[in-house]
Amino acid sequence: MLLKFIRFFRGYVDFYASGKFPERFMNITAKYGINLWNAVPVDNGISASMYVCDYRKIRFAAQKARVKTNVVRRHGMPFIINRYKSRVGLAAGAVVGIILLLILSNFIWSIRILGANHISDTYLYSVLAENGVSVGAYKNNIDVESIERTISIKVKQIGWMSINITGNIIDVEIKEKTDKPHIDSSTKPCNIKAKCDGVITKVKASSGSIKVLKGSGVTKGDLLVSGITETKLDTIQYVRANAEVFADVFDKRKYSVPKKSEYYSLKEDKTDRKRLKFLWLELPCSLSFENYEDSVGCTESQNLFVNDVVLPVGINTLTTQKIAKEKCNISKSEVEKIICNDYMLYEVFNKQNSTTIKRDVVIKESNDSFDCTVDYVFNENIAESVDFDVTE
Amino acid sequence: MQKNKKNNTSDSYMPVKFDMGGMPLIEMFGNRRITIEGSTGILLYESENIKINTNRMVISLCGRGLSLRCISNSCVEIEGFVTGINFLS
16 A cells, blocks of 8 residues: 555556567666566566656666567656646645645634523623634634633623634533522511502511501501511510512603604615625725715624534625604604503513503693603502611 | 683574575465575566576476566566476576
8 A cells, every 4th residue: 555655656657668678678677776566478578567767767778678668558646747737826726725724724713602591692702802712813822721711700690611622613612600599598687668658459478467458558668567576475576577568559650752853764875885804804895985974884794604614704794874863743643652662661671570450641732742641550569678676 | 611612602693504505595485476586687578487597597487377576686576376397507
């Protein structure tokens, strides 16, 4: 195998030597240390193989032995190179390709983040970039252990992380921290008091003595469940009261919507600016010079994707869309929609633990605006723990 | 005496040498492969008969499908089905 490999790289020829003394030809070549193999006797001569460099030297031997040599077949690398000698570009391309491959194999081509469910990928990419881990970074400059430590300290949500460099791809594996549940570890006695006005609908007390009844009205700060209880032996015991006290709570919100308003709206005019991205290089590949007075923009990145691997070649498109101020008169029906959106948002984000019992919307029209009042009745937990000292 | 002893011991470690007197050394692997050391040239090369010249004699090999596997200045390796060897002097 090795011999075949060597012969291929040095190049060899199968030739036919015919004439008077083919044996003498073999003797002379052997005498001068010329390697000859596959020597097979044929009619009036021999057929054999020889290295190309040796074949160039055997003219004298052929003359001495009075034989004529004819090349039957050529094998090996020198002949392949010779065949493509005129196509210099091919060889140059191959050399450039190999050099490029060698250079590019030292840089990071893509980064994958695995296991980040609650942490934003964009944020993680920016944190990694701050620590020198980005597409196009020099692979040998990345100190994995130190970066892992720094990021784990900086991003509190990360419980464990590992940066694995496989070839030119970085896999960042993350395990997120699970938030500790809030456990009331205080042992001080406390009362449960009302945190707002309301009418009691339900009391669920696990400790303490209940001081209010269902249907009774309470004001802010009223005692609902006491932390002072009596034992069977008529003695006083101080406990940490724990209860859920649900009450119907009244709430009022006011909105004012102007009749005439100005807002920015998107127009149809837009410009796409494309840039070819290669590792850290970005080259503009579209000519568009339109500039708008007011505009909004968004960037879209598209990368080449082969076999689940994101390559560092792609196109970044920056889309700029024109916006313009518009004036409009708002009608009552539109006000209703606006108010409806507002109170829905309020209920979802501010009163997520409450049940809406009643909602009355009143819209009054004035000269230049609509004044809206929304009266709510929410059913919610109004219990609030208030610690007290035993000396009280 | 001591000197003689030393000489004896050193002689015992010396490899055995035979004076071949320019005779060829023939090594045979059955009748399929023959290596001849001490050849001075090939006199005849045919697939049924090969004659090798040595210092003292000519070795003639008869057989079928005979071919020279390797050839150098003083060594020849022949492969094929050898049916007879003649030493011509």
